[in-house]
Amino acid sequence: MARFILMRLLQAIPVLLVVITVTFFLVRLAPGGPFSAEKAVPAEVLKALEARYQLDQPVIYQYFSYLGDLAHGDFGPSFKYPGRSVNEMIAAGLPATAELGLYAMCFALLIGASAGIIAALKPNSAQDYIPMSTAMLGICLPSFLLGPLLMLVFGVWLEWVPVSGWGDIPGDKILPALTLASGYTAYIARLSRGGMLEVMSQDYIRTARAKGLPEWKVVLKHGLRGGMIPVIAFIGPAFAGLLSGSFVVETIFQIPGLGRFYVQAAFNRDYTMIMGTTVLFATLIILFNLLADIVAVWLNPRLRDLYRSGGA
Amino acid sequence: MSKAKEDSILSVTDLSICFKTRNGLTKAVKSVDFEIARGETLAIVGESGSGKSVTCYSLLGLIPQPPGVIESGTAQFTTEEDKRDLLSSDKATLRSLLGDKIAVIFQDPMTCLNPYLTVGEQLIEPLCQHKNQSRSQARERAIELLEEVGIKDAETRFGSYPHEFSGGMRQRVMIAMALITEPELLIADEPTTALDVTIQAQILELLDRLKKQRNIALIFISHDLSVVASIAERVAVMRAGEIVESGDTQQIFQQPQHPYTQQLLASVPSGPKPRQSFQPGPADQPLLRVEHLKTVFQGSSAGLFAPRPPATIAVDDVSFELRHREVLGLVGESGSGKSTLGRSVIQLIKPTAGSVSLDGQELTQLRPKQLKPLRQRMQMIFQDPYASLNPRMTVFDTLAEPLLYHRIAKRKNISAQVLALMDDVGLAHADIRKYPHEFSGGQRQRIAIGRAIATKPELIIADEPVSALDVTIQAQILDLILALVERHNLSMLFISHDLSVVRSIADRVLVMHHGKLVESGATEALWAAPSAAYTRSLLAAVPHL
Numbered sequence: 001m002a003r004f005i006l007m008r009l010l011q012a013i014p015v016l017l018v019v020i021t022v023t024f025f026l027v028r029l030a031p032g033g034p035f036s037a038e039k040a041v042p043a044e045v046l047k048a049l050e051a052r053y054q055l056d057q058p059v060i061y062q063y064f065s066y067l068g069d070l071a072h073g074d075f076g077p078s079f080k081y082p083g084r085s086v087n088e089m090i091a092a093g094l095p096a097t098a099e100l101g102l103y104a105m106c107f108a109l110l111i112g113a114s115a116g117i118i119a120a121l122k123p124n125s126a127q128d129y130i131p132m133s134t135a136m137l138g139i140c141l142p143s144f145l146l147g148p149l150l151m152l153v154f155g156v157w158l159e160w161v162p163v164s165g166w167g168d169i170p171g172d173k174i175l176p177a178l179t180l181a182s183g184y185t186a187y188i189a190r191l192s193r194g195g196m197l198e199v200m201s202q203d204y205i206r207t208a209r210a211k212g213l214p215e216w217k218v219v220l221k222h223g224l225r226g227g228m229i230p231v232i233a234f235i236g237p238a239f240a241g242l243l244s245g246s247f248v249v250e251t252i253f254q255i256p257g258l259g260r261f262y263v264q265a266a267f268n269r270d271y272t273m274i275m276g277t278t279v280l281f282a283t284l285i286i287l288f289n290l291l292a293d294i295v296a297v298w299l300n301p302r303l304r305d306l307y308r309s310g311g312a
Numbered sequence: 313m314s315k316a317k318e319d320s321i322l323s324v325t326d327l328s329i330c331f332k333t334r335n336g337l338t339k340a341v342k343s344v345d346f347e348i349a350r351g352e353t354l355a356i357v358g359e360s361g362s363g364k365s366v367t368c369y370s371l372l373g374l375i376p377q378p379p380g381v382i383e384s385g386t387a388q389f390t391t392e393e394d395k396r397d398l399l400s401s402d403k404a405t406l407r408s409l410l411g412d413k414i415a416v417i418f419q420d421p422m423t424c425l426n427p428y429l430t431v432g433e434q435l436i437e438p439l440c441q442h443k444n445q446s447r448s449q450a451r452e453r454a455i456e457l458l459e460e461v462g463i464k465d466a467e468t469r470f471g472s473y474p475h476e477f478s479g480g481m482r483q484r485v486m487i488a489m490a491l492i493t494e495p496e497l498l499i500a501d502e503p504t505t506a507l508d509v510t511i512q513a514q515i516l517e518l519l520d521r522l523k524k525q526r527n528i529a530l531i532f533i534s535h536d537l538s539v540v541a542s543i544a545e546r547v548a549v550m551r552a553g554e555i556v557e558s559g560d561t562q563q564i565f566q567q568p569q570h571p572y573t574q575q576l577l578a579s580v581p582s583g584p585k586p587r588q589s590f591q592p593g594p595a596d597q598p599l600l601r602v603e604h605l606k607t608v609f610q611g612s613s614a615g616l617f618a619p620r621p622p623a624t625i626a627v628d629d630v631s632f633e634l635r636h637r638e639v640l641g642l643v644g645e646s647g648s649g650k651s652t653l654g655r656s657v658i659q660l661i662k663p664t665a666g667s668v669s670l671d672g673q674e675l676t677q678l679r680p681k682q683l684k685p686l687r688q689r690m691q692m693i694f695q696d697p698y699a700s701l702n703p704r705m706t707v708f709d710t711l712a713e714p715l716l717y718h719r720i721a722k723r724k725n726i727s728a729q730v731l732a733l734m735d736d737v738g739l740a741h742a743d744i745r746k747y748p749h750e751f752s753g754g755q756r757q758r759i760a761i762g763r764a765i766a767t768k769p770e771l772i773i774a775d776e777p778v779s780a781l782d783v784t785i786q787a788q789i790l791d792l793i794l795a796l797v798e799r800h801n802l803s804m805l806f807i808s809h810d811l812s813v814v815r816s817i818a819d820r821v822l823v824m825h826h827g828k829l830v831e832s833g834a835t836e837a838l839w840a841a842p843s844a845a846y847t848r849s850l851l852a853a854v855p856h857l
């Protein structure tokens with residue numbers, strides 16, 4: 001197992017290198033630059049700025065010098081926010097984004113998996129159709145529509161929760177997390193319904209029933225593990241999507257997260273900021289996928305054996 | 313019957329079950345009555361779809377409702393403490409009996425044990441559920457019982473997962489699981505069907521011994537009459553949802569009254585090949601010569617860096633000859649490499665080493681294109697005709713394809729040729745535009761055989777061609793194969809795990825074990841005096857009527 005993890009981490013290095021290289025050259029290929037704002041900057045100021053950030057050097061020199069800094073964990077200075085480094089800005093934005101993503105994931109798993117399991121227990125009945133059509137709605141509604149809608153209903157009309165803010169008033173994290181979770185909840189509901197349906201038709205479920213176990217034990221003890229395997233596989237990519245896709249929700253609910261910096265950086269040609277966030281998200285995506293794979297192996301005794309016999 | 317009356321544990325009367333389908337109600341069980349006494353073994357035999365499993369599962373509430381509907385019937389279950397009707401009991405009552413007083417052993421131990429839980433966890437479940445035992449008490453009992461059913465090193469095996477056991481060992485675990493609460497009624501649904509014949513013999517013996525020790529009533533559901541003969545005291549024969557005949561095993565097997573029972577018994581392959589048509593010429597050149605054939609499977613790795621499993625030698629240095637117009641049987645248990653050998657011979661799998669020559673022409677060195685004309689001369693019939701026939705092709709398409717591909721028939725007279733083929737294998741002309749799913753298993757195998765003989769091959773490799781079929785259909789297909797061999801001068805390598813089937817069709821037999829040929833010889837000589845120890849144990853394990 002240790003060997004498996006090590007191998008996967010080593011595999012991640014070339015992947016990251018490709019991401020860095022492609023992003024680095026792509027942003028420089030895009031027309032415009034960090035200092036080409038609407039208001040023309042005097043030529044000598046521009047020159048001085050470019051010299052300061054080494055933008056006057058050949059691109060290939062910039063590339064290797066960036067790689068060198070990166071190897072030391074230094075994402076470089078922000079081009080748009082003078083005096084602030086990308087590291088500082090990530091440190092400022094990441095906690096809120098990570099927290100939001102984590103809550104959204106919890107909501108998605110809790111609501112999605114329960115809905116899917118409930119639906120799978122009585123396929124093609126009202127118990128199946130109601131949660132599943134709701135799930136379909138969740139997939140269809142984009143977050144920029146759902147967010148304001150939730151705000152209106154639960155914040156303005158019902159006044160149950162605050163409509164915006166982050167950590168100021170208790171409960172202000174619920175709506176953004178729910179909004180961000182909606183699509184994932186729906187997808188997880190569908191995945192767990194499919195997984196559970198498949199598992200509940202297996203012969204070993206009949207064996208469990210023949211032991212006289214109560215139905216909830218049959219479902220939770222004998223069915224759940226196998227039924228959740230497709231969901232586990234989805235958690236890795238889902239987490240990645242939650243983190244990098246939080247921009248819209250962060251904007252709607254005024255959350256000081258990383259997503260906003262990311263999009264602004266792209267508009268502003270803030271080269272180092274784009275690079276920093278991209279590298280960070282790529283690393284997280286790789287890590288979460290690895291984590292999901294490890295959990296999947298751990299859940300499946302057959303796979304566990306395969307890796308144990310060959311690895312470690 | 314008299315014994316059953318005194319000490320009846322389960323008495324079923326007038327049980328009728330139907331299933332709601334798209335085409336209306338289908339009657340699965342029609343007014344079935346049976347009774348079983350404490351300590352007795354009742355076998356319910358019948359072919360697939362006869363309703364034998366549904367009958368038993370319905371008593372336990374294990375058939376899904378809907379679509380299943382129990383229309384009528386009572387099932388008096390009498391324990392030492394009380395007496396109740398299983399069919400009118402509510403779910404909670406039924407659950408309290410299931411896994412406690414009544415236990416079930418299912419057919420396929422591979423799929424019937426939960427792959428995600430340790431064997432120990434699954435074993436102790438009934439004890440914890442019904443006897444309110446603590447996990448450590450239950451664990452102790454489970455380990456004792458595992459030892460009793462013949463699992464060595466039970467302490468450590470307790471924590472193993474099902475996939476770490478062989479098929480036979482898994483069925484032992486299943487038996488231990490059923491017996492752990494000391495049930496009074498045990499229902500075994502085809503408990504040995506998925507097992508090899510030597511393992512089957514061990515499991516049957518174990519079941520019989522445990523049952524006698526504990527005075528359990530055993531309902532043994534099976535399609536295999538020979539197995540039933542060796543274990544049951546009474547037999548009920550089911551057909552299309554009805555019990556057509558029941559009585560003492562001896563009486564049923566020796567003086568069957570109902571024509572269906574008679575037909576069933578007559579279909580069980582027994583004795584040697586009926587027509588000894590094959591007479592080997594002295595200086596006959598063999599049609600097929602296989603020398604030192606070896607096929608090795610490199611384990612394929614699950615991912616780029618995932619560990620690669622070790623290579624398996626499936627066929628290990630096998631040499632044999634197959635003469636013109638000979639039916640050569642190839643027997644062996646699952647995993648012995650017999651199917652791989654068949655596929656290596658016909659070049660569906662490239663053998664690792666050795667030579668295969670057809671009529672003197674070496675096959676192993678040929679490229680796919682060079683093989684094409686030879687493919688016409690050698691064909692294969694597979695076990696499961698449902699899986700090996702393309703579901704989107706009609707009978708006509710399936711049979712016309714090889715004729716056109718090998719340019720045996722011209723497009724304009726293709727219909728006549730296909731119809732002639734259908735006559736040959738006993739299919740009705742009217743069925744020419746039907747798809748595989750519209751046929752029964754036996755008819756599907758007829759289509760598959762028709763496809764194989766379409767190219768007028770000299771060599772046919774038949775891989776378990778009758779194993780998926782019911783015994784009455786099996787007898788018909790075996791007759792058909794023998795007739796075709798004679799009519800078309802075919803030579804055949806007939807692969808099967810079923811020794812009785814092989815005996816009834818083969819002139820000569822090869823016995824395979826762990827990838828190697830352990831014995832070969834003329835069928836009857838080999839049956840009379842097997843020389844290899846493995847062949848002897850194999851023959852000894854075959855249940856007889």
